[in-house]
Amino acid sequence: MKATAQDYYLIADGLVEDANRIREDVTSIVLFGSLFRGDIIVGQSDVMDAYVFLRQEVFEDKARFMNALEILSEAFDRIAEKAPGPFHPFFYWNENDPVPATFNHELKTISKVLLGDDIRNRIESTEPSRQAARTAFFEMRRLGAPMMPYLRKKELTEDECQAIFRILIGIRRDLPISACMALDIWVGQSEAIQELKKAIPGLDTGAIDSIAALQRLPQPTADPERVRSVLKEVVIFVEELHNRLIRLVAGVDHRFGH
Amino acid sequence: MAPWPSWNGAWPENEKMNEEITTFTSRLIAAVGDQIESVTYYPHPITKGGLVIVPKDEVEFIPDLIADIYECGPPPIMFYCMRRSELFQLSFVGSFGWPQPLEEKPHLAFRLKNEGVLLYGRDIRDEIESPADVSGFYENHVQRCKQFVRNWSLDQLRRRNYRGMVKELERQVRYLMATALLSKNEWGVSPEEIPWRFERSFGNDPASQIGADMAALARQADEMDEKTSRQSAFEALWLFEQFLLKTSEYMR
Numbered sequence: 001m002k003a004t005a006q007d008y009y010l011i012a013d014g015l016v017e018d019a020n021r022i023r024e025d026v027t028s029i030v031l032f033g034s035l036f037r038g039d040i041i042v043g044q045s046d047v048m049d050a051y052v053f054l055r056q057e058v059f060e061d062k063a064r065f066m067n068a069l070e071i072l073s074e075a076f077d078r079i080a081e082k083a084p085g086p087f088h089p090f091f092y093w094n095e096n097d098p099v100p101a102t103f104n105h106e107l108k109t110i111s112k113v114l115l116g117d118d119i120r121n122r123i124e125s126t127e128p129s130r131q132a133a134r135t136a137f138f139e140m141r142r143l144g145a146p147m148m149p150y151l152r153k154k155e156l157t158e159d160e161c162q163a164i165f166r167i168l169i170g171i172r173r174d175l176p177i178s179a180c181m182a183l184d185i186w187v188g189q190s191e192a193i194q195e196l197k198k199a200i201p202g203l204d205t206g207a208i209d210s211i212a213a214l215q216r217l218p219q220p221t222a223d224p225e226r227v228r229s230v231l232k233e234v235v236i237f238v239e240e241l242h243n244r245l246i247r248l249v250a251g252v253d254h255r256f257g258h
Numbered sequence: 259m260a261p262w263p264s265w266n267g268a269w270p271e272n273e274k275m276n277e278e279i280t281t282f283t284s285r286l287i288a289a290v291g292d293q294i295e296s297v298t299y300y301p302h303p304i305t306k307g308g309l310v311i312v313p314k315d316e317v318e319f320i321p322d323l324i325a326d327i328y329e330c331g332p333p334p335i336m337f338y339c340m341r342r343s344e345l346f347q348l349s350f351v352g353s354f355g356w357p358q359p360l361e362e363k364p365h366l367a368f369r370l371k372n373e374g375v376l377l378y379g380r381d382i383r384d385e386i387e388s389p390a391d392v393s394g395f396y397e398n399h400v401q402r403c404k405q406f407v408r409n410w411s412l413d414q415l416r417r418r419n420y421r422g423m424v425k426e427l428e429r430q431v432r433y434l435m436a437t438a439l440l441s442k443n444e445w446g447v448s449p450e451e452i453p454w455r456f457e458r459s460f461g462n463d464p465a466s467q468i469g470a471d472m473a474a475l476a477r478q479a480d481e482m483d484e485k486t487s488r489q490s491a492f493e494a495l496w497l498f499e500q501f502l503l504k505t506s507e508y509m510r
Contacts, residue, residue: 059499066492073415080416089409100405128351128394129401135350142338148324235321246344 003084005040011047011082015090016115018075019052025068027053027095028116032106037190041215044169046086048079051107053095053119068092086166101125101133102181110188137178141242144171144235151232161221164231165214171234172211175241182245200244207237275306278333283377285330286311293317293326295342296379300370302362303449304433308336310348310370312382315341336362345382349389351398360429361402364395365436368445392440397509399437400502403430411495420487421479427494428476431469431501438508465504472497 012035019026033049034040052072058064076089093099099107104125111120125133147167150160176192180199187195193205210230214220221227283297296312309332313323324339340347348370352363371386389395407430414423432449435456439447442459453473457466475490475497482490 059503062496065496065499069492069495073412076412077416089412091405091409092412093404097404098401100401126394126397128397131394132351132353132398132401135347136353138347138350139353145324145337145339146328148321149328151321152325239319239321 003042005042007042007082007084008035008040008045008047011079012050012114014078014082015048015050015052015075018071018078019115022068022071025054025058025064026116027055028119029053029114030107030111030120031114032103032111036110036112043085044215044220046088047083048076048087048090050090050114051099051103052090052092053116054092056094056096059094095119098124098126098129101129101186102136102177105186106188110190133178133181134184135182137175137182137245138242140171140175140178141238144238147231148235150228151235156224156228158221161224161227164227165221168211168227168230168234169215171238172208172215175238176205176208179241179245182249196241200241200248203241203244204237207233210234272306275333275335279309279335280377282330282333283309286327287378289330290323290326291378293323294379296382297377298370298382299375299377300366301373301375302369303365303436303447303452304360304429305362306335307369308338308362308366309377310345310374310382311337311339312342312345312380313339317341342382342385345385346387349387351389351395353402360433364389364392364399364440365445368440372446395440396434396438396505399434400505400509403434403498403502407498408495411491411498415488415491418484418488420484420491421482423491424472424479424487424494425476427498428472431472431498434501434505435469438505441508460508462504465501468497468501468504472501 012031016029019029029050029052031050034045035047035049039045054068058068072092079089080087104123108120108123113120144167147164150156150164153160156164173189176196177187177189180187180192180195183196183199185195185199193208197203197205207230210233214226214230279299286297287294293313293316294311295314296310298310298312299307300310301307311327313320317323320339320341327337327339338348348363349367350363352361352366367386368388371383371388374383374386376383407427411423411427414420414426432452435452436447439445439452439455439459444455444459447455453466453469456462456469460466472494475494479487479490
């Protein structure tokens, strides 16, 4: 049977059902990402962008922690089994710990509470975490290096096209936000491109639109040359963005706050 | 420029890896040496280290050079290809993400600057800046563990990679100890020395005991049957969480 967006929501319901088995240990579950925004692309959007906030005592009581871990592990098994597309585990978190700055904005403002208390007004990040987040763009650029041989490989296989496509989706999702963070602009995914254009006048962000257009195709990886062409366009965009960021930020504060 | 200057840094102890690195560098220089200004190896306390390849200024589009580097068959270690003007990025605190739960920064800059081995061309080691303020490094390392090692572990449980999980969590604790030591300006610590140097510098008996318990668990991992290894994976994650709790004071 063909997967639908409803399958994604059923997976979120399943996580809540499992978390209810350790209800006294769970302060809150906060959902963010495409499931919250409602812009799921079936088969491409990943699950499970959620934080499961656990009570402090769970981390101090071995029996309680082991029991919670067993349940959370089973919950992830079910997610993996039912996911209609890419999947990764949710985050489990101590209710009192600051969250990574890379997630702070979305968690606080572009999210919803699936279970328990609404603790979003007390979610915080620390200054060291913000400083690290400001360097994320440069790390992401480096992580793209293994894709470079595909720019010139004679014939791309289906697996290689899939690998490129997954990277492109990640770039569309994370790179504009990371570039904004480098500029000390803290926004969500949907606002990131507009903010970036404002901050870097004349920046051509057409490559991100090309990824979106590829994603909309019924079979995005069916034409290897189109996949390669989008990759090339994106690589040029990333290099241009990198050079502009270096000039904008690094020239002023080349240690990024270190 | 002499292709093989004298080596005065720290090579990986693995002879085979040394050979792979030198033969790769030879192939690289033969293929695209006219575009390369410098190649330097850096050791690392937890990984096998990596390479920093600096292109000449006239190379306009780095991705093409990266494709050339891959065509030369690099060894299975990290490599960075960045202009001299971008080398400051090596001093960042770093970020790592699932499914690769280990980031060589922030140790990389210290090792490259002080123990790096120049393999070809210009010596860039003096241009590397040791991070001036390390006060937030441990906090960031802990946060990355909470963000990625935890959910990496959930995935390993699903894959029934219990023994691998026990070993990796022990490695992660040793790496956390190594990052904590940076705050004491102790960056030149060998993997074997990390636990006792941590014990000597911090006098944190509960945390050191957890490290010892995890090391003992990791040593037994290969002998465990399926049921025991699953219990040990849960135990290792509990110990890992306790290590994070017992060292939380090192976060500023």
